[in-house]
Amino acid sequence: MSEFKHTHHAHCESGVISSMLTYHGFKISEPMVFGLSNALNFAYIPFVKIGGMPLVAYRSLPKSIVKNIKKNLKIQMKMETFSSQKKGEDRLDELLSEGKIVGAQGSMYWLEYVPDELSFHFNAHNFLIYGKEKENYLVSDPVFAEAVKCSKKSLTKSRFSKGAMAPKGLLYYPESIPKEIDLKPIIIKNVRKLSKNMLSPFVPIAGINGIKRLARAILKLKLRDKKYAKLFLGNIVRMQEEIGTGGAGFRFMYASFLQEASELFEDDKVLSEASKLMLEVGDEYREFALVIAKSIKSKKDIDFKVISDMLLAIAKNETKIYKKLLEFKA
C-alpha cells in the first residue's frame, strides 16, 4: 500500500470518501463521489430549528454520501459504532496498528485543531485518521489545507459527542473494493434519480419546491423584526457557503461532476450543456448571497421582494437543468 497523502477538498464527507478510495487504488475525484452518491438537494424545513433558525440544506442528509457510495459502487464498507468510549478508543488504535486508514465521524466543536471562528456544534463532521505519533493522532480533515494532529482527549470527546446525529464513535473503512467498477451505468441511474427527486411535485419542502417555499418565506420576513430577518437571511448564506460546499451550495461541485461525467460518455452533449447551466445557476446563487450580505450590512430597509424574486429565478433556471438531464440517454 502506498503512503497516505492528504488532499484538500471542499466538503468533509465527499472529501473523506475521495481520499479513502484513492488511497486504496481506486482514483476518484470529490465531485464524482458527490454525483455518484446523489448528494445534491435542497431542503427548507421551517419546523426543524438549528441555532434558532429554520433548517436550510443544499445537500442530502448527513452520512448519505458514505451510505450511497457503499451501495452504488458495491464497496464493502465496515461501519462500527461503540457502546463505550474505551472500546471506541481501543478499536481505533487496533485498526491503525493494522496499517488501516479510518474514516470517522465527530463533532466539529470538540476538535482542538478547528479554530474558534469555525467551530460550532455539528455532530456529523467527517475526517480520516491515518496514523498515530506518540500520543497524537494524524488526521486528514478534508476541509483543511494541510493534515493536522489531534490529541486522544479531543478526538474522543468529538467522536462521542452527544445530541442530534450523535456519532457514537463511528469508524468506517473499506474491506473490499470491486476490481473493476463501471461508472457509466451508475452515472445514468443517479443523474435520472436526482433529476426526478429535484422535480418531484410530491415533497413540498425539498427539491425545487423547497427553493420556492424558501422564497415565499423570505417575503414573509417583512412582518418580522429586522434583527430576526437579517439572521434568517444570513443563515441561508451560511448554509450555502460557510459549511464547505465548494461554492454556491454544492452547485459548482455538481457542475464539475457533470463535466467529468460528460467526458466519460465521449463528450456527451446533454451532460456538458447541463454542466454549463449548473455553473450559471451557481453564479446566480453567489449573486443572491451578495445581495443578502449587502442588505445585512445596510441600515436601510430590506427589499425582501428583490431577494425572494432572485431565488424564484434560480428555482426556474435550476428546473431547466433537471429537465435537460432527463433527456440524457447513453
Place this chain on the structure above:
Amino acid sequence: MRKENVPQDESSTYAKMKKTIYAKDSDGKMQGISSSGWEVEETVTRQALDDIQEHIKEAFLEVKEGRKSTLYYYMYAKKMDLLLLSQATGFFKWTIKKDFKPNHFLNIKQDRLEVYCDVLGLEIDEIRSLPNE
C-alpha cells in the same frame, strides 16, 4: 464561476485557513481552487458570531446580577442554546429551565451536574462560578 474570479478576500472568519471552491479555467475545465475568503461569507459568519457574543454578554450580566444560574451563562459560552443543551443532555427543556434559577441550581443532584459538565466540557468546580472577566 471562473478561476480568476474565485474571491481571495483573506477573511478574518477563515482564521488564516483556506477553502476549496470549484471553478472553471479559460478552457472551461473545472477544478478545485483554493480561496482565502469571501467578503460575503465573512459578513454572515461575523453576524452569527456577533449574535453568539451578544448572548454570552447578556447571560454574563444576568448571572452576575443573580437572576440566572451559572449554567445559563455556560450554555451560551459553549455556543449552545436550550435546544442543543436538551438534546445533548437528554434532559427536558423545562427541567433545564428550572436549573437556570440560581437557588435551584445550587441544590441539583451530583449526577445531573456531572452530565452538564460532560456536555459543556467543564470541571465540577468550574460550572458553579463565573470566569474572571
